[in-house]
Amino acid sequence: MICKFKHSAFTLIELILVVAIIAMLTGAMMPVIISARQKARAAKFAQLLDVLTKACMLYYSDTGQYAGETTDGPVNNWAQRRLSVVPPAGAIPGWDGPYIERPLTSEDAILGDRFIISNLMMGDFDLDGDGTIDKHDMTPGNSMDFWFLQESAAKALDETIDANIPGDWKNTGRLRFYDMWGLRGVIIYLTGGS
Ligand SMILES: [Ca+2]
Numbered sequence: 001m002i003c004k005f006k007h008s009a010f011t012l013i014e015l016i017l018v019v020a021i022i023a024m025l026t027g028a029m030m031p032v033i034i035s036a037r038q039k040a041r042a043a044k045f046a047q048l049l050d051v052l053t054k055a056c057m058l059y060y061s062d063t064g065q066y067a068g069e070t071t072d073g074p075v076n077n078w079a080q081r082r083l084s085v086v087p088p089a090g091a092i093p094g095w096d097g098p099y100i101e102r103p104l105t106s107e108d109a110i111l112g113d114r115f116i117i118s119n120l121m122m123g124d125f126d127l128d129g130d131g132t133i134d135k136h137d138m139t140p141g142n143s144m145d146f147w148f149l150q151e152s153a154a155k156a157l158d159e160t161i162d163a164n165i166p167g168d169w170k171n172t173g174r175l176r177f178y179d180m181w182g183l184r185g186v187i188i189y190l191t192g193g194s
Pocket residue numbers: 125126127128129130131132133134
């Protein structure tokens with residue numbers, strides 16, 4: 001009986017060790033898995049970003065105005081669906097769209113947060129990371145705004161679209177990240193004046 005008890009105890013310790021090792025390995029692997037998933041999403045979103053940027057440029061070329069579009073939520077004067085929805089005849093002279101295949105939906109919020117393309121370019125942009133602002137706050141243009149995007153998701157996207165831009169990733173290139181007074185957001189430059 002004593003031998004049997006000892007054998008069972010040894011088996012239990014082995015089991016605990018195996019479980020502990022598996023838990024450690026899983027814990028060590030999780031950041032790698034999450035990071036790979038975010039990189040894949042960022043790459044997919046960058047393709048959508050490219051399509052939307054070209055649509056905005058074409059829209060501007062046709063109408064001389066900057067467009068608005070949104071994934072969901074209220075559509076207002078700040079972000080009307082100008083790229084996808086046919087406006088009333090003559091409402092926007094030169095309009096020759098639709099400029100994207102269909103209105104954006106929440107399914108296009110690949111990074112986990114909805115976004116809005118507005119026709120007012122918010123924020124200063126140092127596009128080449130040389131320390132000099134290239135596009136100034138509130139000048140007309142197109143920018144994409146997220147309000148609650150996770151910092152790690154924003155960083156993964158920044159590494160995709162601002163890969164070769166020197167300086168602080170949060171303040172240089174096309175993507176800017178801010179986190180102050182409890183308000184966190186991402187703004188991406190699409191097109192516009194200086
Ligand atoms: Ca610059």
